[in-house]
Each structure stands twice: as C-alpha cells, then as structure tokens.
Amino acid sequence: PQCSLHFPPRSPGPNRHFLLGDHGRGVRRRAIQRLPPRADPPWMAGRASSVERVKERATGLDKFVLREARGSSAEVYLYGGQVTSWKNNSGEQQLFLSKKASFKPPKAIRGGIQICFPQQLGNHGVVEQHGFARNRLWSVDESPPLPDTTSDCHIDLILKQSEEDMKTWPHSYELRLQVALSPRGDLILTSRIKNKNADGKPFQFTFAYHTYFSVSDISEVRVEGLDTLDYHDNLQSKIRCTEQGDAVVFESEVDRIYLSAPPKIVTIDHEKKRTFVLRKKELPDVVVWNPWDRKAKAMPDFGAEEYKCMLCVGAARIEKPITLRPGEEWQGRQEISPV
C-alpha cells in the first residue's frame, strides 16, 4: 500500500501557533506548526476496525475476531480467555496453535496465549497445573475499564470465582483481560486482578501469559535480553542458574523461568527475518519453553514435529507472588510487536 503525507497550509491559519522560545524573557518569538494527526493512507479510506462474535462450528465455542483497520487481526476465545491467532498488518500469523489442540475442558488450548492464574507452574496444593483460568469459560466484561491504548479495536473479558473453584481456591476475585490491537498491529494484553473477598482475607497468586510464538525453525532462533540473568531450570528441579550466553539459543529441551528480566525481550527468527519485541509491566519474570522431540511425542495435544516451529516466551510474575487485600487490584501488561 502507498502512503501519502498531508501537510498543513503554510499561511497563518488555525494550524499556526506561536510559542515563547525563552520562557517569557522576550528575546524572540519562534513560529511552530502544530502537526496534524497522522494521516491515514488513501487505501484505508472507508475501512474501520471491527470486533465480531462468532460461534465456531468445529468446536461449538464462541470467539471474538478483532480486525484492525490497517490489516492486523486477532482471535480470542471465551474458553480460557485465550488469544489463539494474531496476524500482523500483512496478514501473517505470529502465534503457534497446535494442529492437535483440544478445545474441550479440562484441557487448555495448546497454543496462542494462555492465561495462567492463580498460579503459574506446578500444582502446589490442589490447584491444577498453571491454574484454572486457562480452562474456564470467561464472559464479556460489561463494565470494562477504559482502554490504556489508543486502540479502537479491543475486547474485554472477565472471569470470576465459581462455586466449584471455591472448593480448591476459596477466594472471590475478578480477573479482567483486555485484548487490543494497536494501529501498528501490536497485540496488547492487560490483566487486572481484584480481591473481592467479603471475609477480609487477603490472597496470593502468581500469573503468566504463556505465549506460543510461531517460528520458522527453532534452531535458527535466539532470544535476547536475558543475558547474565538468573533463572530457575525446571529440568533440574528448579535449581537457580545464571545465563552465560549473550542470547538464548535452542538445541534441546529448554524449560526456564528467567528472574527480574528487563522490560523488553527480543526474539529473533533468522530464517523468517522476523523479530518479536515483547514489552512488559509488573511482570518481572520470563518463561522460556520448548519441549523438543522427546517431550513433544509424549504430549497428546501436540504434534511430534511441532516443536520445530514454536517457542514459548512469555511475561510472568512467578518468583515473588502478589498479595492482595480485599478491595486491592493488581495490573499486569504484555505488549508484543512484530518487526
């Protein structure tokens, strides 16, 4: 598509403003022009963003299809509050979804972005592995907070406690999720968790966006931004190690939680000449996982060869759980941009 820029008129008019360039000391006045809002390219004329609710025939599940006016799109299921598809402005899929994914409880959908709450990793106590949020049916949030982005293309979902879940995790909560597409095609996930306990009790949780990226060839991928960091190695009983390389590369199974990572992590897919930039807030840790061949074969909802074209890199809060008192709210955010 062609882009064209429009400049404001040069003659004095509503766009022309004067500012004091010296904080009022009156030496000279400088003329500046207020820039007009960024003009949309002509091919966008008449296009608008849309959010459509669709019942999928194959699975019988409801999903939302988000289409941003500039071309990017995403699909979000009520089941798990899970994003399963994210295409950039050129229509290329950025997320991995297994061909063998199950869309039925109690399985979570294998791929996309799983919401792990109230715990990520392990099944401490009686709550299931990665928490229950990823295999519950969410609802549309009828009173969502204002979007934090300039996006006009978003969907707001909510999950609350059920009587069944109260038996294993006896707390009242609201877990809100906003999924938004920015005009650049970034996918922005914002989660808000509120303690609604009426008995005055605080609760503690961990959280993760378990994000399955689609890559061309795992052995050609590197993850940057994690050098010199400590991590827990889940393949060695969670012992604490220190990253020695300047990037994480993949030659065998990797299952790690990097601790206190910087706010920006970059995954480079050399073969596709594509880079994913992940930015995060209030989510200090980063999960990095690839099951490799042996584990891939052992997973019923994952193809034996699919480990070659996926990589999980996701923002998380694991090492230092959050504690909320009744009425308190926590907010965490992950933004991923295709470059």
Ligand SMILES: O=P(O)(O)OC[C@H]1O[C@H](O)[C@H](O)[C@@H](O)[C@@H]1O
């Ligand atoms: O099979 P799942 O419960 O979805 O877990 C898939 C993977 O998730 C995380 O990345 C864990 O660190 C892995 O140990 C686990 O195998």
